[in-house]
Amino acid sequence: MFDAPPDTPQSIGDxxxxxxxxxxxxxxxxxxxxxxxxIVSAAGSLGMQYFITSGLKAGSLEKxxxxxxxxxxxxxxxxxxxxxxxxxxxxxxxMAAGFAGDYRESHENILRKKWQILLLSVFALAAxxxxxxxxxxxxxxxxxxxxxxxLLAIVSAIGALAAPFGLAFSVGFIVLSAFLASCVIxxxxxxxxxxxxxxxxxACGDFWRACAFGLLLYVxxxxxxxxxxxxxxxxSVTDAVQHGITAGSGTEAYQMPLYLMVLSQIWxxxxxxxxxxxxxxxxxxxYHDLRLRQEALxxxxxxxxxxxxxx
Numbered sequence: 001m002f003d004a005p006p007d008t009p010q011s012i013g014d015x016x017x018x019x020x021x022x023x024x025x026x027x028x029x030x031x032x033x034x035x036x037x038x039i040v041s042a043a044g045s046l047g048m049q050y051f052i053t054s055g056l057k058a059g060s061l062e063k064x065x066x067x068x069x070x071x072x073x074x075x076x077x078x079x080x081x082x083x084x085x086x087x088x089x090x091x092x093x094x095m096a097a098g099f100a101g102d103y104r105e106s107h108e109n110i111l112r113k114k115w116q117i118l119l120l121s122v123f124a125l126a127a128x129x130x131x132x133x134x135x136x137x138x139x140x141x142x143x144x145x146x147x148x149x150x151l152l153a154i155v156s157a158i159g160a161l162a163a164p165f166g167l168a169f170s171v172g173f174i175v176l177s178a179f180l181a182s183c184v185i186x187x188x189x190x191x192x193x194x195x196x197x198x199x200x201x202x203a204c205g206d207f208w209r210a211c212a213f214g215l216l217l218y219v220x221x222x223x224x225x226x227x228x229x230x231x232x233x234x235x236s237v238t239d240a241v242q243h244g245i246t247a248g249s250g251t252e253a254y255q256m257p258l259y260l261m262v263l264s265q266i267w268x269x270x271x272x273x274x275x276x277x278x279x280x281x282x283x284x285x286x287y288h289d290l291r292l293r294q295e296a297l298x299x300x301x302x303x304x305x306x307x308x309x310x311x
Contacts, residue, residue: 001026001029001095001101001102001103002022002026002092002095002096003022004098005018005096005097005098005285005288005289007292007298008292008298009289009292009293010285010289012209012212012213012216012286013216015213015282015285015286015289016213016216016217016220016282018285019096019278019279019281019282019285020278022096022281023274023277023278023281029103030092030273030277031273033088033092033103034085034088034089034273034277035273037081037082037084037085037088038081038085038269038272038273039269040077040080040081040084041077041078041081041082041085041269041272042265042266042268042269043074043077044074044075044076044077044078044079044080044081045074045078045265045268046074046261046262046265047070047071047073047074047077048071048074048075048078049261049265050258050261051067051068051070051071051074052067052071083114083117083118085276086117086121086182087107087110087111087114087117088107088110089276089277089280090110090117090182090183090185090186090280091103091106091107091109091110091186092106092277092280092281092284093182093183093186093187093280093281093283093284093287094106094109094110094186094187094284096281096284096285096288097183097186097187097284097285097287097288098288099186099187109186110185110186113185113186116185116192116195117182117185119192120178120181120182120185120192120195120196123196124174124175124178124181127174128171128174128175131167131170131171131174132167132171135163135166135167135170138159138163138166139159139160139163141156141159142156142157142159142160142163143156143160144156145159172211172214172215172218173203173211173214175214176203176210176211176213176214177199177200177203178199179199179279179280179283180198180199180202180203180210180283180286180287180290181195181196181198181199181200182199182280182283183199183283183284183287184198184199184202184287186284187284187287202287202290202291202294205290205294206290206293206294210286210290213286217279217282217283221275221278221279224274224275225271225275228267228271229267229271231267232263232264232267232268235260235263236260236264239257239260
């Protein structure tokens with residue numbers, strides 16, 4: 001269904017542009033495939049937001065139990081929908097990278113690896129938590145060292161200022177490696193340890209190019225997201241200001257009205273159906289490009305396609 005990716009290395013701009021073009025050409029296929037789980041995801045997110053607000057307003061523990069149970073059910077619904085969405089988007093990744101010709105075959109292949117996708121998500125989340133904890137400890141140590149003397153205070157100040165940048169960089173690299181590892185799941189047959197190692201190897205094998213790709217993709221997505229989010233942001237701020245003026249005092253916590261919650265989830269879901277598949281496809285194309293550069297994937301495919309005919 002998708003055009004085969006080029007057999008020559010491409011620039012980062014070409015890869016990102018190709019992902020947007022693929023989505024535009026096949027928008028009905030993306031929409032039809034992702035609509036169902038996107039609706040379920042929006043319902044779960046809306047339920048969490050609504051019942052958390054209800055639980056906070058409850059006056060006693062007994063009254064808060066029902067909202068808490070509803071929050072747990074909504075969270076489970078949201079996570080299940082995200083899992084299904086990831087599986088379906090990885091099926092598009094497999095097609096975009098040229099490892100499958102049609103969606104049915106690609107989706108069946110990804111379904112066989114659904115538990116690897118779940119384990120990779122848990123592993124990536126745990127890695128992010130550990131990174132945040134490490135950088136938090138670094139900041140605490142820098143503050144403690146600053147009390148030891150003037151010279152050490154300068155060193156600790158530099159360390160404390162560098163911590164946010166180090167955290168952002170390391171988190172970005174883990175996310176980048178996790179996306180590449182998900183592409184490995186989609187396009188290769190590896191065990192779980194091999195999947196993580198392959199993702200890190202591909203990212204580290206062309207480190208600065210991988211960082212540039214992640215940064216440019218983030219910028220491209222932000223340039224699309226900011227103007228699309230502006231109307232909803234303005235509506236929310238306007239309602240909050242009106243609520244404050246009507247209440248007459250700033251002591252009462254602002255609660256977003258239900259209609260605005262629903263509108264917010266619908267709008268965010270529509271954005272998600274456009275941005276996330278495009279990002280997944282972009283990473284699939286980048287994964288293919290990395291293998292072309294590092295492993296001569298085009299030559300490997302040509303050799304695999306050769307058939308030795310008997311004389």
